[in-house]
Amino acid sequence: MNSLYAAPRQQDLSLDEFWMPFTANRQFKDRPRLLESAEGMFYTDVEGRQIIDGTSGLWCCNAGHGRQEITEAVARQLSKMDFAPTFQMGHPLPFQLAERLVDIAPEGLNRVFFTNSGSESVDTALKIALAYHRARGEGTRTRLIGRELGYHGVGFGGISVGGMVNNRKAFGVQLPGVDHLPHTLDLERNAFSRGLPKQGAEFADHLERLVNLHGAENIAAVIVEPMSGSAGVILPPQGYLKRLREITRKHGILLIFDEVITGFGRVGSPFAAQRWEVIPDIMTTAKGLTNGVIPMGAVFASETIQDAFMHGPDGIIELFHGYTYSGHPVAAAAALATLDIYARDGLLTRIRELEIYWQEGLHSLKGLPHVIDIRNTGMVGAVHLASRDGAPGKRGYDVFEACFWDGLMVRNSGDIIAMAPPLIVEKSHIDQIINTLGDVIRRIA
Ligand SMILES: Cc1ncc(COP(=O)(O)O)c(C=O)c1O
Numbered sequence: 001m002n003s004l005y006a007a008p009r010q011q012d013l014s015l016d017e018f019w020m021p022f023t024a025n026r027q028f029k030d031r032p033r034l035l036e037s038a039e040g041m042f043y044t045d046v047e048g049r050q051i052i053d054g055t056s057g058l059w060c061c062n063a064g065h066g067r068q069e070i071t072e073a074v075a076r077q078l079s080k081m082d083f084a085p086t087f088q089m090g091h092p093l094p095f096q097l098a099e100r101l102v103d104i105a106p107e108g109l110n111r112v113f114f115t116n117s118g119s120e121s122v123d124t125a126l127k128i129a130l131a132y133h134r135a136r137g138e139g140t141r142t143r144l145i146g147r148e149l150g151y152h153g154v155g156f157g158g159i160s161v162g163g164m165v166n167n168r169k170a171f172g173v174q175l176p177g178v179d180h181l182p183h184t185l186d187l188e189r190n191a192f193s194r195g196l197p198k199q200g201a202e203f204a205d206h207l208e209r210l211v212n213l214h215g216a217e218n219i220a221a222v223i224v225e226p227m228s229g230s231a232g233v234i235l236p237p238q239g240y241l242k243r244l245r246e247i248t249r250k251h252g253i254l255l256i257f258d259e260v261i262t263g264f265g266r267v268g269s270p271f272a273a274q275r276w277e278v279i280p281d282i283m284t285t286a287k288g289l290t291n292g293v294i295p296m297g298a299v300f301a302s303e304t305i306q307d308a309f310m311h312g313p314d315g316i317i318e319l320f321h322g323y324t325y326s327g328h329p330v331a332a333a334a335a336l337a338t339l340d341i342y343a344r345d346g347l348l349t350r351i352r353e354l355e356i357y358w359q360e361g362l363h364s365l366k367g368l369p370h371v372i373d374i375r376n377t378g379m380v381g382a383v384h385l386a387s388r389d390g391a392p393g394k395r396g397y398d399v400f401e402a403c404f405w406d407g408l409m410v411r412n413s414g415d416i417i418a419m420a421p422p423l424i425v426e427k428s429h430i431d432q433i434i435n436t437l438g439d440v441i442r443r444i445a
């Protein structure tokens with residue numbers, strides 16, 4: 001490799017200038033975890049150690065790392081056309097991509113708006129919901145309902161409807177007119193459930209209370225992750241999403257599913273909406289759309305929603321919203337190549353063959369010190385550890401860090417260890433992940 005582009009060894013690297021996102025910067029810089037290359041299920045760090053990827057990077061490399069077809073598609077597109085605007089102008093790729101995406105989307109979600117990230121997808125979805133009601137003459141519908149412990153990215157819209165306190169509390173006033181449903185984590189009734197927990201569909205009924213409180217005519221949309229990933233794999237109780245769908249429909253409220261994590265095969269269908277048989281009005285995606293290779297997001301909406309905007313003189317712009325890079329040619333090329341891989345290798349449903357093996361592996365960790373819950377669905381899992389007295393999050397961090405040095409990448413959300421391996425995972429990788437995590441919990445926790 002040309003030495004100009006080779007990563008400097010750790011000792012030659014200044015760590016001061018890069019202000020790292022969602023990172024304890026000072027702690028990290030004391031003992032950095034620096035990755036240098038990736039292939040298949042594995043990362044290699046700058047010291048040459050192999051680390052199995054238990055988190056698909058950051059829930060995004062669903063087809064594993066180093067996929068040659070994506071690299072080639074990106075290179076081809078870069079040499080053909082590096083950039084083209086999509087404001088009052090176009091190029092074929094986002095049209096092709098939107099058509100391909102609609103083929104795998106939940107029924108009826110056949111309009112696609114491109115963004116560059118999950119956060120942008122969420123803010124786009126919220127704006128579409130608000131503008132949709134206004135376009136239909138129901139402009140009083142301005143309230144947005146999120147859920148406690150929800151994660152919808154870091155834009156002001158996303159943190160307002162989101163429900164993770166640390167992502168909100170330092171930033172003052174957020175969007176007005178937002179309310180939250182209760183979260184669905186219920187250790188007392190549901191700890192160690194295999195798959196979706198049995199108890200708790202009634203958490204959805206809280207929406208009726210919010211409707212009574214605010215008036216349905218003032219509520220634009222409810223946004224939830226079908227499964228909360230970032231807060232630590234919080235699953236929808238059986239029947240919960242269906243009930244949310246019924247209540248939103250009854251009151252003319254739009255239902256938005258944030259499928260930034262659950263999209264693209266994570267729970268055994270292209271989207272969680274299909275696996276759990278509940279179709280929202282709007283769906284946000286990103287991450288797995290390009291296998292994490294190039295930033296890109298996509299918001300899906302029904303034709304009915306788009307149609308509401310298609311009035312007035314032909315020459316007016318119907319939705320004053322978009323990003324310079326909406327439908328970027330290189331990102332679109334990466335996404336098309338990613339969809340080819342997903343289709344050819346059957347990755348969007350592949351984990352149905354493995355989810356029970358994964359589930360049983362995870363649940364074999366029951367009984368280890370401080371393990372108070374284990375949750376799983378599709379190729380997602382979490383081991384919930386009891387907090388140390390007076391030090392919430394410390395045990396989880398210690399486990400995360402020790403796993404890394406033992407060659408396993410996991411995420412910790414406080415004291416919850418979350419995992420979501422690439423969908424190319426084999427049984428031997430699952431064994432390796434479970435054994436490493438089990439050893440670390442025994443040793444460290
Ligand atoms: C459900 C959900 N929504 C939105 C986001 C934000 O995505 P991004 O980090 O690409 O802005 C995430 C990221 O983890 C997510 O999990």
